[in-house]
Structure formats: C-alpha cells, structure tokens
Amino acid sequence: MSVMMGSPRRTDEGHPDPDAQSDRGTCEHETSSPRYSDEEFDLxxxxxxxxxxxxxxxxxxxxxxxxxxxxxxxxxxxxxxxxxxxxxxxxxxxxxxxxxxxxxxxxxxxxxxxxxxxxxxxxxxxxxxxxxxxxxxxxxxxxxxxxxxxxxxxxxxxxxxxxxxxxxxxxxxxxxxxxxxxxxxxxxxxxxxxxxxxxxxxxxxxxxxxxxxxxxxxxxxxxxxxxxxxxxxxxxxxxxxxxxxxxxxxxxxxxxxKLWEEVLNDTAKALKFDRHHIQSLIRRGKALHSLQQYKQACQAFGAALDRNPNNLQVAAALHESMTSHHQSVSGKYDLSHFLLYSGPPPECSDYVGPVVIKEVAHAGRGLFVTKKVEAGSLLIVCNALAISSISSSSTNSDLSVRLARLIMKQLKASKRWAHQMYYLTSGKPEQDNQEIPDMKMFIPGSDWCPDPSKDVSLSFLDIARRVTLNTFDASRALFDGQKLESEGKTEPVISSGVWVLPSFLNHSCVPSTGIMFVGKAMFIRAARNLEPGEELTTSYTACYKPNRRKSIRKWSFECRCERCLQDAMLEPYLDELRRELDANYAHFSSKKSTKSEKMDAVIKTIDMIGRVESAIESLPLVLDAQRKNWVRVSFMAVYSNKFHMARTGTDLGQTIQALQQLAAIEQSIYGGGVQYASLRTSSQLLGYVRRKFGKNSEDFRQTLEQVQLEGFNQKRIDQPDGCGEGGKLCPSEEDETDVHICKHFMSYKIETVELEEKRQRPKALVTTVTSLNTRIAIGTKNVMKYLNETIQGSEETEKEIE
Ligand SMILES: C[S@@+](CC[C@H](N)C(=O)[O-])C[C@H]1O[C@@H](n2cnc3c(N)ncnc32)[C@H](O)[C@@H]1O
Structure with a gap:
C-alpha cells in the first residue's frame, strides 16, 4: 500500500488511506478540459x-x-x-x-x-x-x-x-x-x-x-x-x-x-453585438461543456452549427455534449470499448443518483441513499477536480502542495467548484462550518446559483488543509501513458486526486459502496442492496490489512462499524495471529522470486490458513458465514497467497478453489462490487476462445453456453420474473448502455488468471468463471447483453484485439 502524504489519503479501492493523503484538485491531468483541443476546430x-x-x-x-x-x-x-x-x-x-x-x-x-x-x-x-x-x-x-x-x-x-x-x-x-x-x-x-x-x-x-x-x-x-x-x-x-x-x-x-467563466463573460458580450457570431458560439459551447452545463453547451453548438451546417467538428462537439447531457441525467454510460478492449477511458460526465448529504452523529456529514437500491446500482459519477502525480521518491507533502496549487488555479475557473471546495472539511472542527451543501451544486446542469452573500474564498492554506483530508489515491484513475507525462518520466509515481462529492463518504470497514475509475471519473456503486436512508460508506484504508484499525486511527477517529465491533470482541482470540500476520505482511503479500523463498511462503501460508480456520471454529461466538469471512478478510494476504500458489502450480482445480474462496471472502466486504470483475473475465474468456477456436467452433459454442447458462440460472435465482423467452436473457432497453465492469475490486486477482497460460483448457476456465458467477449474488443483469456484444464484434474489432 502506498503511503503518500503526511495526512490521510485513500488507497486501493479508492478509499482514503490514513498513511497517505488524498487530493482532488487541479493538476497535471487537468480535469474538465474540453474533449477537443482548440486546434481541432478552432474555426x-x-x-x-x-x-x-x-x-x-x-x-x-x-x-x-x-x-x-x-x-x-x-x-x-x-x-x-x-x-x-x-x-x-x-x-x-x-x-x-x-x-x-x-x-x-x-x-x-x-x-x-x-x-x-x-x-x-x-x-x-x-x-x-x-x-x-x-x-x-x-x-x-x-x-x-x-x-x-x-x-x-x-x-x-x-x-x-x-x-x-x-x-x-x-x-x-x-x-x-x-x-x-x-x-x-x-x-x-x-x-x-x-x-x-x-x-x-x-x-x-x-x-x-x-x-x-x-x-x-x-x-x-x-x-x-x-x-x-x-x-x-x-x-x-x-x-x-x-x-x-x-x-x-x-x-x-x-x-x-481554462478560465471557463471568463470565456462565458466575454462570449456573452460578443454575442450581444452579434448573436450569430459563430466563433463566440463555439467558444461558449466549449466553456459550457467544460463547466458541465451540457444542455446550454448543446444550444451554443447547435446555434453555431445552424450557421455552418458543414462543420463536422462542431457537429462532433454537439454530439459529445448531447451524450454528456444524456449521461448526466440518466446515469447510463457505454464503457464497452474501454472495458472489453482496454481502450482509452472515455470521457464521462458527472452523475448524481438518489443520494443526499446529511448530518451524521460523531462523523460530521455523510452521504445517504434516498431510495431502495440494488447492489451494483450506480449512485454517483464524479470527475476529479484535479489529479497530481509525483515520483515516488518525493514526499507526500510535495504532492499535497502540488495539488493545492492546481486546485487554487481550478477554483478561479468556476464558482461552482469554488463553492464545492469550500464545503469540504479541513479536519479542523473549529474552522469548519460543517454546513450541509446544496446537492444541486454537484448536479451537472442544475439551476444552482452561487449565494452572493457567501464568501467562499479560500487561502492556499485552507485549500492545502482540505486537500490533506480529502484526497483519494488516483493511481487507478490514470492509465500508464498519463503518468508523469508532464515530466516525461517513467519511474514509479504516486498519484492523488480530489473528487469532491465522494469526499463526503465516511469510512466503514464493511463499506456499502464500491468504487471504480474510468479515467478521471470515479464511479460509485452500491456494494449491496441498500434501504432508503442507509449511509454510503467507503473504506479509507485497504481493509485486508491486518493492522487496518490502527491505520484508521490516523484519521483521528475510532471506527465503530460492525466488523470493528466484532474484531474488538475477538481480539483476545485472534490477537496473536494478527500480530504474526502483521509482522509478516510484506512476506505474505509480495511474490517471492527464489525457489527457497517460494517454498518458505508455501509452508507459512498453509500453516497460517490452518491456524486462522481453526481459530474461527473455536471462537466462543457462533459466527455466520459472512462474519467468518470478515475474520478471513483480515488475513486476506494468506488466502491470496494460496491463490497465487495454486496458480503457479499445475493443478487447475486448486486454482479454481482458491479463486472461489477469495471471491467469497471479498464479497463479504464488497458485496455486488465483485460482479463486474467476473463479468470482465467472462468477456475476456469468450474473446480468447473466439479468437483461438473461431466463432463457429464447438469450443466457443460450449463456452458461450456454459457462461450463458450460469448467467441465466443466476438471473432466475435473483429475479424470477426477469428471464426472457427461450431460456435467454433479454436485457431491458434501459440496460442497453448500462454495461459496467469493475476494473477494480476482484480484478487485480481475477485478471491474473492468464488466459494464455491455459491455452489448452478453455473449458476448465469457463468453470472457474462461471463458478465465480454463481457465487456472486447479483449482477448478471447485463452479462448477456454484454457478452453478445463481445461475440458479435466486427472483424475490425477482432483485429484490434489480436
Ligand atoms: C473525508 S471526510 C468525510 C466527510 C466528513 N464526515 C465531512 O463532514 O465532511 C473524513 C472525516 O470524516 C470523519 N469520519 C469519517 N468516517 C468516520 C467514521 N466512521 N467515524 C467517525 N468519523 C468519521 C472524520 O472526521 C474524518 O476525518
């Protein structure tokens, strides 16, 4: 786990990391920039x-x-x-x-x-x-x-x-x-x-x-x-x-x-002299788009296009604003190319689902759902206010300062962003007003207006304090080419970013949301079924760490989630094991290279898992399956090690078993969040089998059937009325573009199932994947649609995959 700043920063699943610091600010990778360069259609x-x-x-x-x-x-x-x-x-x-x-x-x-x-x-x-x-x-x-x-x-x-x-x-x-x-x-x-x-x-x-x-x-x-x-x-x-x-x-x-509001002021004046002035309309459209006022951007581009219907670049800009507008009101994003073929992340607009900010006892303010939602439902999409990367040899405070600088610049561009930043906590209760911000402020294109009586100006220090407490690890938000692009370096980097609305998520060791990144956009989904009024939480630290409770204390609060309460009760019984794991954490979590080290790891892993399992069985409390898994999650490193051992060995059955176990453990924490990774794996598998054996081969047909069957059965279990005719799933119209796969949760484990390694045994792999699917409670809703799209990929797409 990376430790980046002097103050907390969310890591791994995008959660705040107490060891490090998170940031959401203007940055090397500046946010909200137009999707087209000025040169592209600077008419x-x-x-x-x-x-x-x-x-x-x-x-x-x-x-x-x-x-x-x-x-x-x-x-x-x-x-x-x-x-x-x-x-x-x-x-x-x-x-x-x-x-x-x-x-x-x-x-x-x-x-x-x-x-x-x-x-x-x-x-x-x-x-x-x-x-x-x-x-x-x-x-x-x-x-x-x-x-x-x-x-x-x-x-x-x-x-x-x-x-x-x-x-x-x-x-x-x-x-x-x-x-x-x-x-x-x-x-x-x-x-x-x-x-x-x-x-x-x-x-x-x-x-x-x-x-x-x-x-x-x-x-x-x-x-x-x-x-x-x-x-x-x-x-x-x-x-x-x-x-x-x-x-x-x-x-x-x-x-x-990128001074968007200045652009709006000047173009408004230019248009007063000539309301059809095409360049002013285009410039206005670009600024509005960057400010996420998509509807108004569409109007500006539309007016420009009326004047010059042959301008394809303006037409493309209009289309883009229309897409963004649709995304921001519907929460539907087509990520298929990105997820299936690892293409560059598409630009995604912000979206705010059924979520409000409310006061929380002993924790300031927090986010809550306003209606019943199913696991996997999209709740929030938020683009980073800023992201910054820095060489890992630099200090966390260097990164904080850079982020604060970037944010300072960014705040000049939009009153909305300035207000958003103002409402973040600085970690100094005596300085924070802890007001509940108007949700409209976060909704693209809403009729939110700045309160002229409110002075939201922030000094550099104010910003730096907020940055310190509200940053997320951004390493997953960037794709490799972006890292340190400003410096042209390729050395390891640490990245932090500030995403404002998600910063209102409080911590839980059994978080109710899952986070994934699509470029700079953070997608927050329900990790399990949630009732109206339930709090949305995330884990500020990697909740597999044996010492996670200690880590959380660095945020100056004591976590009182159910898992922590259980851990407190079990402490006397598991303390020794936990300390041992704590001491050996690096050993268990790193891949050993030499033969003797590998052997050592095998012995220690087997020993440790045996002890954890017998400790769980001999506890004075009767724990249900999920609570047992909460215990195992704290020892995730050893279970993960077991999976890696199985994978490097030849026995595929072992691998499958270990993978299933991991999935189950992780699901105890993240619920439906894991579905997306399995979906991606299914898609990858099908793609692999199709390329290797051909679209019309028996192998492909069987693979497909098996995956479909599992998906179908799962759907039947979850939603008895949801099946289509003839045993095939018919995704509803509204799900059409709702194709989501998490690159995050399980992905770092499941994606390590290298298809090439298993060249000769695609069917066994199908078993792996479908077993996972059956274990994952929810989430097959879009699987069939998604897989069908994969299967029906055009020739060009296939070449691209090759
Ligand atoms: C990123 S902010 C979260 C939003 C914050 N509650 C607010 O009102 O702006 C992190 C801060 O929230 C508080 N917090 C978060 N999770 C908490 C929890 N489980 N228990 C108590 N306080 C918590 C802590 O003060 C922490 O420093």
Missing amino acids: EDSYTLRNSDDEYESKISSPRSSATEYNRTDPLHGRMQGTYDATNYYPYDAAEDALDSMTSSPPDREESHESTDFAPSESEGTFEVSDVKSRGKEACPLGDISEPNCKELSPKSSDEEKGKSIQPYPRTTWYRCEKKGPPPLPFLAIQLEFIRRDGNDRLKKNDYDGALARYTACITKGQSSLLDPSTSPTCKMLLKRILKLAYSNRAQMHLSG
Whole structure:
C-alpha cells in the first residue's frame, strides 16, 4: 500500500488511506478540459488578419454579401452620394472591408496606393502618416491610448480635429492615397482594430499577458467611445464589430487558460453585438461543456452549427455534449470499448443518483441513499477536480502542495467548484462550518446559483488543509501513458486526486459502496442492496490489512462499524495471529522470486490458513458465514497467497478453489462490487476462445453456453420474473448502455488468471468463471447483453484485439 502524504489519503479501492493523503484538485491531468483541443476546430484563425470570422460572415450574411458585391461593381463614392443616409456618412460594409484589408505590418507604399476603394477623400480629410514607419511599433505604449503623442501623426483625422488625443498607433501608411475616394475610416476604429490584431499576434506567440493587455485596452476604449455621443455613427458601427471580435478573441485566450467563466463573460458580450457570431458560439459551447452545463453547451453548438451546417467538428462537439447531457441525467454510460478492449477511458460526465448529504452523529456529514437500491446500482459519477502525480521518491507533502496549487488555479475557473471546495472539511472542527451543501451544486446542469452573500474564498492554506483530508489515491484513475507525462518520466509515481462529492463518504470497514475509475471519473456503486436512508460508506484504508484499525486511527477517529465491533470482541482470540500476520505482511503479500523463498511462503501460508480456520471454529461466538469471512478478510494476504500458489502450480482445480474462496471472502466486504470483475473475465474468456477456436467452433459454442447458462440460472435465482423467452436473457432497453465492469475490486486477482497460460483448457476456465458467477449474488443483469456484444464484434474489432 502506498503511503503518500503526511495526512490521510485513500488507497486501493479508492478509499482514503490514513498513511497517505488524498487530493482532488487541479493538476497535471487537468480535469474538465474540453474533449477537443482548440486546434481541432478552432474555426476562426484568430491570428490571421483577415480571420475566418470575417470571411464567414461575409458568406452567411446575405445583406452584407450583396453589399460587398455591389461595392465591387459600383464605386463606393457614387453609392455614398446616391443612396446612403446622411447620418451614416460612411458605408458600413465598405468600412468593415477597409478594416479587413488592414495588415499587421504596414503595407508598403505601392500597395497602399492600390487601395483606391477605401482611399480617403480630400473632402473628408486625408490621412498622411508617411513618417510613422520609422518610429516603429515599439515606440507606442499600448494600453495608454490617450497618450497625447500624436501630433506628428495624423493631424487630419476627424477625431483629432475635435481636439481628442489619439495614441500614435498604428504607425503605418495605410490610407495614403492621392485618389479621391470615400471618406476616411474613423481613426479611432483603425487604432482599436490595430490593437486587437496586435493582441492576436501576441496570442499566437503565447504572450498571454500581452494579448490580454491589448484586448482589454481595445475593449475599454471601444466601450467608452460607444457611449460617447461625439463618436460618429460610422465609427460606432465599426467599433461594435471590433468589440465583438475583441471579446471573442479574449474569450479564446481565456479558453486556452481554462478560465471557463471568463470565456462565458466575454462570449456573452460578443454575442450581444452579434448573436450569430459563430466563433463566440463555439467558444461558449466549449466553456459550457467544460463547466458541465451540457444542455446550454448543446444550444451554443447547435446555434453555431445552424450557421455552418458543414462543420463536422462542431457537429462532433454537439454530439459529445448531447451524450454528456444524456449521461448526466440518466446515469447510463457505454464503457464497452474501454472495458472489453482496454481502450482509452472515455470521457464521462458527472452523475448524481438518489443520494443526499446529511448530518451524521460523531462523523460530521455523510452521504445517504434516498431510495431502495440494488447492489451494483450506480449512485454517483464524479470527475476529479484535479489529479497530481509525483515520483515516488518525493514526499507526500510535495504532492499535497502540488495539488493545492492546481486546485487554487481550478477554483478561479468556476464558482461552482469554488463553492464545492469550500464545503469540504479541513479536519479542523473549529474552522469548519460543517454546513450541509446544496446537492444541486454537484448536479451537472442544475439551476444552482452561487449565494452572493457567501464568501467562499479560500487561502492556499485552507485549500492545502482540505486537500490533506480529502484526497483519494488516483493511481487507478490514470492509465500508464498519463503518468508523469508532464515530466516525461517513467519511474514509479504516486498519484492523488480530489473528487469532491465522494469526499463526503465516511469510512466503514464493511463499506456499502464500491468504487471504480474510468479515467478521471470515479464511479460509485452500491456494494449491496441498500434501504432508503442507509449511509454510503467507503473504506479509507485497504481493509485486508491486518493492522487496518490502527491505520484508521490516523484519521483521528475510532471506527465503530460492525466488523470493528466484532474484531474488538475477538481480539483476545485472534490477537496473536494478527500480530504474526502483521509482522509478516510484506512476506505474505509480495511474490517471492527464489525457489527457497517460494517454498518458505508455501509452508507459512498453509500453516497460517490452518491456524486462522481453526481459530474461527473455536471462537466462543457462533459466527455466520459472512462474519467468518470478515475474520478471513483480515488475513486476506494468506488466502491470496494460496491463490497465487495454486496458480503457479499445475493443478487447475486448486486454482479454481482458491479463486472461489477469495471471491467469497471479498464479497463479504464488497458485496455486488465483485460482479463486474467476473463479468470482465467472462468477456475476456469468450474473446480468447473466439479468437483461438473461431466463432463457429464447438469450443466457443460450449463456452458461450456454459457462461450463458450460469448467467441465466443466476438471473432466475435473483429475479424470477426477469428471464426472457427461450431460456435467454433479454436485457431491458434501459440496460442497453448500462454495461459496467469493475476494473477494480476482484480484478487485480481475477485478471491474473492468464488466459494464455491455459491455452489448452478453455473449458476448465469457463468453470472457474462461471463458478465465480454463481457465487456472486447479483449482477448478471447485463452479462448477456454484454457478452453478445463481445461475440458479435466486427472483424475490425477482432483485429484490434489480436
Ligand atoms: C473525508 S471526510 C468525510 C466527510 C466528513 N464526515 C465531512 O463532514 O465532511 C473524513 C472525516 O470524516 C470523519 N469520519 C469519517 N468516517 C468516520 C467514521 N466512521 N467515524 C467517525 N468519523 C468519521 C472524520 O472526521 C474524518 O476525518
């Protein structure tokens, strides 16, 4: 068991480990990031001068398209004189196109002479800035556009004529043109457009601070000028367009920094100027998706898709948000590819089932079920707020600090996360308010609103304290490639993460929930049938450890679960055995490599199991089967050793027996939780037999029948009315995607049944698997559906498996 931090961290089954520390925070593996990279469908090349926003707009907006068309054929001048309203003394389309035609570096003189359409007319004032090139951009202090430094620049701009101070920027020869043409672009608009584009350039070079300063300068000046009655109508029109793009560009910048709420603020403003602005809609959709507001994300992507129905990436994003929305309301996840073929973990949205947070006597607050649930029912899916990995040679406090840092950053992105973190306990009762948080806060897309009167700001220390007490071991949440990816190292790592809602689970040595990970998403299921109002618990430490009660004390509480109470009574009778096992724990739990060590392990294992079994029989209390297994669980290491011995030996019967025994013991603790592992093993077995002997072989048919038969019998026992016709199971419609297999509980043992080793004996393996199935009380509900999917895998899938 890994010991990671100075304070408790949940280990193994995702339970808090008192030796270590758990964390759920922002991290190397940041959570809630969009499922698509910005590059994937960054339709607007924000960095090009004539960006696709503009191009797109010109395509979709018919009035504008026709106006542009018209401009080409009819001299702007004539149009102006003939048809334009006197108040709009400069044609908006033409002005916009003039802005579009700007380039970031000053065009050379000849080019500027070619811009006849937009040449300023003498009557409106020319724009002579021939000297600006020599001054260079750097000389211009951005953000200070009121600097009265422009006298040498363009004395004839209309704004300046009104006595306004104008920043000497841009320094270019844009509109130097002797030909007669339309009136000049308002100088202010040129300035701000230039600043905006400079922001884009900076963003392109990853100079975020510089980009932010430019966008903000552009927005601030633009907004104030919009309100200024002296700003001309043409200028206002142009400013609106510039502001739309500046807000949208700044949103893109915040998107890169994962500041989701900032993205929402900026896109909302951009959309006020143009509610169809496609890039703002997409950026908004991404942020909403990351904030798990899937329904609203669908609306944003849908609106973007309406504008550009051919954009497959937006269509994919919309589909993804729709899937997430469905997951978050139904709790149905299709994990088949991940579980069957060990593919990368799919993104899973949060889901909150029939669960509430309530006060618990002597334990602060805890989670409870609100209705009757069957073992295996999905109760919660929660994505990590943050996960961090660190080399195992580092200290636990290093990991804590890293997590706290990541969380600190994450909290800036969402008020919801900030509130969630606020409600976690810091382990300091005098500092904790122990309020019961509103469950809506954890439900994706709920109408939860932050309470403005509540100050939920947390200092770094506050966060670090919470991290210390509320982290889970995250090693199972990551797949290998992710480990230490930030550092490019492959050495052993320790990983911790913070999952907020699951942090309200209190400890029990006979937990009522089972946890599995699908990537960063933690799935919490009922480990047994639960009645309404029953508390949901998890085990903070590996509950197979002989010294688990000592471990729990590190969390500053005494566990009073039924198993602990039984152990306390049996202590005098089992104490010696337990101490012995405690001393030899490493010996029993590690695989011995040398022959003599192996032999030693065999002798000790056989001896120890004999003593445990006779102690159980001679106890002064009569224990039922489950309670006997609770005793055995404390000695799991020796039973597990027996299984490994049997497996390395040749007698398959022994292996099966040992495996069955393990399953039974473990089931006493985790109930229905083990079903998923057996299901996975069944699937693997069938896959193996299919590949080895062929889909139409007798071996495969028999294997399948045997597995099906066991599943069928089990179903009949559990749910007499649940069988389909003709002796086959018919999973109900709603179970269709409810295909879950635990990679967790039994998996680390059962999955060690290496199919390759048993190449010649698939039927014997079937016996192993089906025996397990019969011993596992519940959980065949989806087996047949799942196996059928496995069997009917396409040719491509089969190749993939090979
Ligand atoms: C991760 S928190 C669990 C949620 C916590 N009860 C709350 O109100 O936020 C862990 C803390 O809960 C309390 N706790 C958990 N399980 C307990 C148990 N079985 N008995 C007493 N206290 C428990 C301990 O104070 C422990 O430090």
